[in-house]
Amino acid sequence: MRVKRSVGKKVTFIVGLILAFAYIFPFFLVFVNSLKLKPEVLANPLALPSHITWDNFSQALTKMNFFRSLTNSIIITVLSVSMLIIFSSMLAYYLARTKNKLSKYIFLILVTSMIVPFQALMIPFMARFAQFVSWNNRGALIFFYIGFGTALSTFLYHGFISNIPTEIDEAASIDGASDMVAFWRIIFPMMRPITATVAIINALWIWNDFLLPRLVLTNETQTLPLSTYLFYGQYTVEYGQVMAGLVLAVIPIVIFYLILQKQFISGISQGAVK
Amino acid sequence: MASARATKRFMKLAFTPMAIFTVVLVVPFATGFYYTFTDWDGFESTKLVGFDNYIKSFKDPTFWSTLRFTTLFVVVSLVIVNLVAFGLALIVTSSLRSKNILRTFFFVPNLIGGVVLGVIWQFIFNSAIVALANKYNWEIFKQSWLQDTNKAFWALIIVTVWQSSGYMMIIYITGLISIEQDVLEASQIDGASPLRTLLTIKIPLMAQAFTIALFLTLRGGFMAYDVNVALTGGGPFRTTELISLHIFQDAFANGNFGTGQSKAVVMFFIVALAALVQVSISKRYEVQR
Numbered sequence A: 001m002r003v004k005r006s007v008g009k010k011v012t013f014i015v016g017l018i019l020a021f022a023y024i025f026p027f028f029l030v031f032v033n034s035l036k037l038k039p040e041v042l043a044n045p046l047a048l049p050s051h052i053t054w055d056n057f058s059q060a061l062t063k064m065n066f067f068r069s070l071t072n073s074i075i076i077t078v079l080s081v082s083m084l085i086i087f088s089s090m091l092a093y094y095l096a097r098t099k100n101k102l103s104k105y106i107f108l109i110l111v112t113s114m115i116v117p118f119q120a121l122m123i124p125f126m127a128r129f130a131q132f133v134s135w136n137n138r139g140a141l142i143f144f145y146i147g148f149g150t151a152l153s154t155f156l157y158h159g160f161i162s163n164i165p166t167e168i169d170e171a172a173s174i175d176g177a178s179d180m181v182a183f184w185r186i187i188f189p190m191m192r193p194i195t196a197t198v199a200i201i202n203a204l205w206i207w208n209d210f211l212l213p214r215l216v217l218t219n220e221t222q223t224l225p226l227s228t229y230l231f232y233g234q235y236t237v238e239y240g241q242v243m244a245g246l247v248l249a250v251i252p253i254v255i256f257y258l259i260l261q262k263q264f265i266s267g268i269s270q271g272a273v274k
Numbered sequence B: 001m002a003s004a005r006a007t008k009r010f011m012k013l014a015f016t017p018m019a020i021f022t023v024v025l026v027v028p029f030a031t032g033f034y035y036t037f038t039d040w041d042g043f044e045s046t047k048l049v050g051f052d053n054y055i056k057s058f059k060d061p062t063f064w065s066t067l068r069f070t071t072l073f074v075v076v077s078l079v080i081v082n083l084v085a086f087g088l089a090l091i092v093t094s095s096l097r098s099k100n101i102l103r104t105f106f107f108v109p110n111l112i113g114g115v116v117l118g119v120i121w122q123f124i125f126n127s128a129i130v131a132l133a134n135k136y137n138w139e140i141f142k143q144s145w146l147q148d149t150n151k152a153f154w155a156l157i158i159v160t161v162w163q164s165s166g167y168m169m170i171i172y173i174t175g176l177i178s179i180e181q182d183v184l185e186a187s188q189i190d191g192a193s194p195l196r197t198l199l200t201i202k203i204p205l206m207a208q209a210f211t212i213a214l215f216l217t218l219r220g221g222f223m224a225y226d227v228n229v230a231l232t233g234g235g236p237f238r239t240t241e242l243i244s245l246h247i248f249q250d251a252f253a254n255g256n257f258g259t260g261q262s263k264a265v266v267m268f269f270i271v272a273l274a275a276l277v278q279v280s281i282s283k284r285y286e287v288q289r
Helices: A002-034 A038-043 A055-063 A066-097 A101-113 A122-135 A137-161 A166-174 A179-190 A192-208 A211-216 A224-235 A239-259 A261-273 B002-035 B052-059 B061-092 B099-111 B114-136 B149-177 B181-189 B194-205 B207-223 B226-231 B243-253 B257-284
Strands: none
Touching: A002 A239, A002 B061, A002 B099, A002 B114, A002 B149, A038 A239, A038 B114, A055 A066, A055 A224, A055 A239, A066 A101, A066 A137, A066 A179, A066 A192, A066 A224, A066 A239, A066 B002, A101 A137, A101 B002, A122 A137, A122 A211, A122 B002, A122 B243, A122 B257, A137 A192, A137 A211, A137 A261, A137 B002, A166 A179, A179 A192, A179 B002, A192 A239, A192 A261, A192 B114, A211 A224, A211 B243, A224 A239, A224 B114, A224 B226, A239 A261, A239 B099, A239 B114, A261 B099, A261 B149, B002 B257, B052 B061, B052 B257, B061 B099, B061 B149, B061 B207, B061 B243, B099 B149, B114 B149, B114 B226, B149 B207, B149 B226, B181 B194, B194 B207, B207 B243, B207 B257, B226 B243, B243 B257
């Protein structure tokens, strides 16, 4: 019995190892080739570089306007996520604590809206908002993200607030706190775990989103996925540089993940089960 | 008095997000639906045209081939993503000491957007594999997979599985660890084999995880756009266009706003119906605890 189990364990380990290798290999390939000159990439993409060149990186940094795109991505993600947290937590508090027809309908509409694919709106959407977009496209994009993210975020907060006893609100209100004060001083700090979930789920979505920024943003306000895509399209044959560009595009989010790994995993499992 | 207070509460807590939600989501959805019955050209509409846009959409043979291609993609990716993800979850919840590091690796592709992943794999399929195939004489890889419709389909599936299995794995892990330890111990004492425990105890008890993961992969499959654009771009000859990309091309590249939007409405109904059917079937298998 024990022998059998340890054999099973070894098999699991080996399968796991092979799979992990397969999952990581594409990144390894990209990294290795980012350090090579073009002929060497074509001669043997699998080989380690015979002599390391960082020139590809400096080329990619300027050609894809890396720091400008990175700044745009950070600004758009941080502002959208913070506003989503503020607005959807308040909305969820309202929905969870107000039992009337209006709040019931709002909740129903929010839940139903989650099934609508963005593609079903994007055409009238772009026609309707063309002017707003041309006036301030980053601002418009953030506004759109708040609109599209509200349903899921509110839903997540709603589940959490429903488990907070109403006695806490009542105590606060007896002590003379207004709704706003009670919410921000007492309820909101209690919701830290779900706030982390909402932040991570939305940040991953907004950071990586491509279709909406492609429709809305211009050259100067490109986000990282957009500039990576355009850079690749323009310099496809400059293999080394393109690979360096991809490494640059991947690095920020991977670092972020390695730092906050626990929060990522628990955030996603929380978000899915609710 | 009470209702005045309720109104004030609504204005303070709920008004702003609901206003933004309505402007961004509800209004475009409603007007988009209305436009499909008019001669809308992206700027203005002058008259109602009934079902003309829908009739035109369904007469378009490329729309049918896109629908077929998308359905096939959704079904195949749904099955493979979930099988792989469940397998990964089993590996990562076993008693291996290296399970945390394995989990980290499996999840990494998920952090990165579909466009960047698509571009990485385009390099692999178009350049890396072809270069190796010519060197070592591998016949099936000598021509890039992305230049052949059937092989490009499998390329799309490979990248999608690689990208989303890590996310679904997390959902299955959550399901697996939510099973009470005493139930598992009881089955072990009764002499159930690991396979038997998996099939008759673990899977039924975590059916909810399957409902969620299947729903997410179904929806994700229908909405897939990024990987499609970056990996195949719909080529060769628009034969690998999934529905999202097809709608995008119809409206923004060819300027057919009327049919583009009708196709988008059709897509909405397909997604809603498929999700509804899937969730109601999956729910039936969930065990009440």
